Amino acid sequence: MIRFSTHPGGCRFQIETFVGYILLLGLLGSVTLLLIGMSWRWLETGTLQLDYSLGGMNLFRFMVAEMQLLTHGTISPRIIVSLGITVLLLTPYLRVLSSMLYFAIAEHDIKYTCFSGFVLAVLTYSLFLS
Amino acid sequence: MQVSFELAFVVSIAAGLVGAMSGMGGGIVLIPGLTLLGVDIKHAIAVSIVSVIATSSGAASAYLRDRITNLKVGMFLEMFTIVGALVGASIAVVSARTLLFILFGAVLLASWVALLLQSQEYITLADQQDCVSRWLELEGSYYDQAVRATISYRAIRGYLGGPAMFAAGLIAGLLGIGAGAVKVLIQEVLMRLPTKVSTTTSNLIIGVTALAGSSVYLAAGLIDPGLAAPVILGVSTGAFAGTRLLVRLTNTAVRRFFLVVLLFLGIEMIVRGIRGAL
Numbered sequence: 001m002i003r004f005s006t007h008p009g010g011c012r013f014q015i016e017t018f019v020g021y022i023l024l025l026g027l028l029g030s031v032t033l034l035l036i037g038m039s040w041r042w043l044e045t046g047t048l049q050l051d052y053s054l055g056g057m058n059l060f061r062f063m064v065a066e067m068q069l070l071t072h073g074t075i076s077p078r079i080i081v082s083l084g085i086t087v088l089l090l091t092p093y094l095r096v097l098s099s100m101l102y103f104a105i106a107e108h109d110i111k112y113t114c115f116s117g118f119v120l121a122v123l124t125y126s127l128f129l130s
Numbered sequence: 131m132q133v134s135f136e137l138a139f140v141v142s143i144a145a146g147l148v149g150a151m152s153g154m155g156g157g158i159v160l161i162p163g164l165t166l167l168g169v170d171i172k173h174a175i176a177v178s179i180v181s182v183i184a185t186s187s188g189a190a191s192a193y194l195r196d197r198i199t200n201l202k203v204g205m206f207l208e209m210f211t212i213v214g215a216l217v218g219a220s221i222a223v224v225s226a227r228t229l230l231f232i233l234f235g236a237v238l239l240a241s242w243v244a245l246l247l248q249s250q251e252y253i254t255l256a257d258q259q260d261c262v263s264r265w266l267e268l269e270g271s272y273y274d275q276a277v278r279a280t281i282s283y284r285a286i287r288g289y290l291g292g293p294a295m296f297a298a299g300l301i302a303g304l305l306g307i308g309a310g311a312v313k314v315l316i317q318e319v320l321m322r323l324p325t326k327v328s329t330t331t332s333n334l335i336i337g338v339t340a341l342a343g344s345s346v347y348l349a350a351g352l353i354d355p356g357l358a359a360p361v362i363l364g365v366s367t368g369a370f371a372g373t374r375l376l377v378r379l380t381n382t383a384v385r386r387f388f389l390v391v392l393l394f395l396g397i398e399m400i401v402r403g404i405r406g407a408l
Binding site: 014015016017019020021023024026027030031034035037038047048049050051057058059062078081082084085088089091092093095096099111112115116118119122123126127129130 | 132191195208213344363
């Protein structure tokens with residue numbers, strides 16, 4: 001059985017370490033995708049300039065559009081760069097989601113589950129803005 | 131105006147470097163830098179707030195693994211900063227550009243004054259906790275390597291810290307910066323949290339606050355991926371190098387250099403704002 005604790009010493013699963021890795025992986029993933037996208041663009045066209053606008057899209061619609069292009073096998077430097085930005089924007093969102101699950105499942109802390117649920121709800125609403 | 135990848139990348143590295151070395155964050159140098167290159171201030175603010183997520187995630191991941199960050203304090207305060215950031219970013223989208231220049235200049239000059247008057251006084255931790263902060267469980271402990279002891283602390287005035295954080299979020303969303311200095315000040319002075327806890331928890335809050343602000347700029351169509359890519363890469367590189375360079379440079383040298391940069395950029399932004407208004 002996995003034991004959860006926020007206190008140092010004698011714990012196998014530490015939420016801080018887990019959340020720390022989410023943030024680190026999110027940042028590294030985003031930077032890697034941006035580097036791949038820009039390198040590909042440079043190799044293909046000899047320029048690093050990317051001229052396109054997201055035109056007032058919300059993050060979820062933006063993600064669906066990217067996924068549709070990817071499933072149709074349309075992959076381009078532009079999509080990789082967009083994915084890099086998406087991964088970065090989703091990193092703090094995932095951090096809040098994992099904290100909420102931790103407070104709910106591991107700590108059975110109703111108060112902080114509600115607090116993180118509120119943060120998550122406001123973020124979800126804001127990411128649906130268009 | 132379209133700025134070349136290379137120029138945006140170089141300015142972003144410099145902003146990340148100076149931001150990490152001064153502890154003020156990258157946005158405060160990045161936005162004036164980008165506007166000097168000819169980028170529209172609203173696009174500069176939008177792209178800066180996205181880059182703030184990158185620098186905050188990088189720093190917060192290291193601090194979290196050191197187990198100094200207080201997740202509960204962070205989550206409680208985030209409830210206020212994200213609402214503030216949404217309001218701030220919505221105001222920025224409809225504001226006149228001249229007003230944003232003047233406001234940004236004013237924040238730069240306020241940071242200059244804060245840095246000039248900065249004292250090294252230690253925060254005295256509170257013995258008694260009010261009932262609201264106790265109910266909110268705003269307390270914790272961490273192992274301080276410098277003094278080789280476990281420091282236990284209890285925050286106070288959580289009922290004031292929350293609303294004050296709304297203002298910090300508003301500044302962050304409005305101007306596209308982390309506003310870490312304001313967040314640290316609220317936690318230290320108002321809530322009496324130890325400096326290390328305030329700094330690390332502030333870093334965690336900055337990322338979520340920046341995401342709330344970014345979503346408004348994304349919806350307004352102000353995030354340009356062609357500019358965001360070099361800025362995210364540049365600021366991350368600069369911040370990474372800055373934290374390592376810091377050990378080799380003296381604090382006084384960094385502080386003097388940053389005082390000059392802040393004063394110059396603050397005056398320059400206000401002058402441009404006034405000129406634009408005339």
